[in-house]
Amino acid sequence: MAEPPANPLQRPLADGIVPEEVVTRTESRWAMIMAAMLVVMMAVIVVTGVAGALHPSSNVEVIDPLTLHLGGEFAQSNLGTAIEPDGSATVRLIGEQYDFVPHCVRVPANTPVKFRLTSADVVHGFLLPDTNVNTMVVPGFVAEVRTSFAESGEYAMPCHEFCGLGHHAMWTRVSVVPKDQFVARGPLERTRCAKQ
Numbered sequence: 001m002a003e004p005p006a007n008p009l010q011r012p013l014a015d016g017i018v019p020e021e022v023v024t025r026t027e028s029r030w031a032m033i034m035a036a037m038l039v040v041m042m043a044v045i046v047v048t049g050v051a052g053a054l055h056p057s058s059n060v061e062v063i064d065p066l067t068l069h070l071g072g073e074f075a076q077s078n079l080g081t082a083i084e085p086d087g088s089a090t091v092r093l094i095g096e097q098y099d100f101v102p103h104c105v106r107v108p109a110n111t112p113v114k115f116r117l118t119s120a121d122v123v124h125g126f127l128l129p130d131t132n133v134n135t136m137v138v139p140g141f142v143a144e145v146r147t148s149f150a151e152s153g154e155y156a157m158p159c160h161e162f163c164g165l166g167h168h169a170m171w172t173r174v175s176v177v178p179k180d181q182f183v184a185r186g187p188l189e190r191t192r193c194a195k196q
């Protein structure tokens with residue numbers, strides 16, 4: 001029977017103990033597999049972002065969230081529903097913690113409606129159930145969604161992007177009324193239904 005090596009590091013290990021070099025080789029192989037998975041996932045994000053032209057919803061239209069109230073398109077007097085010269089409706093809303101301003105808007109049915117939204121603080125979400133309206137409202141950008149309502153009715157509109165402790169109470173209402181009942185006002189007036 002052969003003598004065991006004098007060097008204790010070269011003596012055979014007891015059954016069940018994996019030699020250190022085997023552990024090192026296995027760990028470095030798994031580290032390389034993990035690194036390769038990360039590279040593949042990052043590449044998928046970059047490639048789909050470039051190929052799909054992903055960008056902030058729904059167009060790259062920037063606005064300064066700090067000066068919304070000072071004038072321009074999202075000044076308070078300009079919020080709500082406006083009827084354009086071509087008969088379509090444009091609704092301007094601001095999302096802020098924790099409400100949409102104005103809290104309720106009225107729009108005519110069977111009319112092209114364009115929602116234009118921006119945020120005064122953090123990311124919010126604007127969703128009208130059973131319609132194509134579903135967008136994030138990102139501070140610094142104007143989100144624009146076009147739709148048309150075939151029937152009159154009420155849409156409850158919860159903010160669907162977690163925006164803070166009061167998020168659960170953040171919702172607004174879109175009231176769709178028959179076209180002939182929609183009171184068309186002058187171009188400087190805005191229709192709202194918050195007081196109803």
Ligand SMILES: [Cu+2]
Pocket residue numbers: 124125159160161162163164167168170
């Ligand atoms: Cu929210």
